[in-house]
Amino acid sequence: MGLLDGLLGNASKIDVSSVTEELAPILSSAEQVVEAYKMVRDLIVFTDKRLMFIDKQGVTGKKVDYLSIPYRAITQVKVETAGHFDMDCDLKIWVSGQSEPIETKLKSGLAQDVQKTLANMMFT
Numbered sequence: 001m002g003l004l005d006g007l008l009g010n011a012s013k014i015d016v017s018s019v020t021e022e023l024a025p026i027l028s029s030a031e032q033v034v035e036a037y038k039m040v041r042d043l044i045v046f047t048d049k050r051l052m053f054i055d056k057q058g059v060t061g062k063k064v065d066y067l068s069i070p071y072r073a074i075t076q077v078k079v080e081t082a083g084h085f086d087m088d089c090d091l092k093i094w095v096s097g098q099s100e101p102i103e104t105k106l107k108s109g110l111a112q113d114v115q116k117t118l119a120n121m122m123f124t
Contacts, residue, residue, distance in 0.1 A: 012037060012038055012039075012107050012110070013035070013037055013110060013113065014036050014037065014038045014043075015036075016033045016034070016035065016036050019033050019043065020033045023045065023052075027047065028049065030049075031047050031048060031049045031050075032047060032048050033045060033046070033047050034046045034047060034121065035113075035117045037106070039104070039105075041056040044104065046118075046121055049070070049071075050068050050069055050070050050071065051068075051071065051074070051093070052066060052067065052068050053066075053067040053069075053102065054066055054067075055067070067102070069102075071121050071122045073095050073096045073097075074093055074094070074095060074096075074118075074122060075094045075095065076092075076093070076101070077091075077093055077094075077115070078090075078093075078101070079106075079111050079115050080092075081108070081111045082108035082111070088105045088106060088108055089106045089107070089110065089111040090104075090106075091105070
């Protein structure tokens with residue numbers, strides 16, 4: 001992940017083995033990490049069972065907020081790709097029972113990768 005991407009908060013793809021090790025205490029015994037993206041300290045994790053948004057809070061990052069969304073609860077996905085003057089993509093995910101989407105920014109080259117991963121997880 002480039003320094004500029006980190007400062008802007010854009011997500012970059014990371015190795016799943018380190019994420020699997022970090023999340024081992026909270027993953028089910030039959031659950032596997034498929035893809036993971038990092039934004040400074042926060043993570044977006046795709047497992048074979050759910051989508052997780054992990055928000056590390058505070059100076060030390062010891063306080064962690066886990067948002068776990070089963071794929072069956074996702075009703076809509078919108079990805080706005082980067083234009084000539086945009087350096088990032090916008091990802092919006094609507095979840096059943098919520099009127100406002102979950103929003104995050106991705107590095108411009110990740111839009112297709114994230115869409116494909118979401119499609120693979122939601123439609124299998």
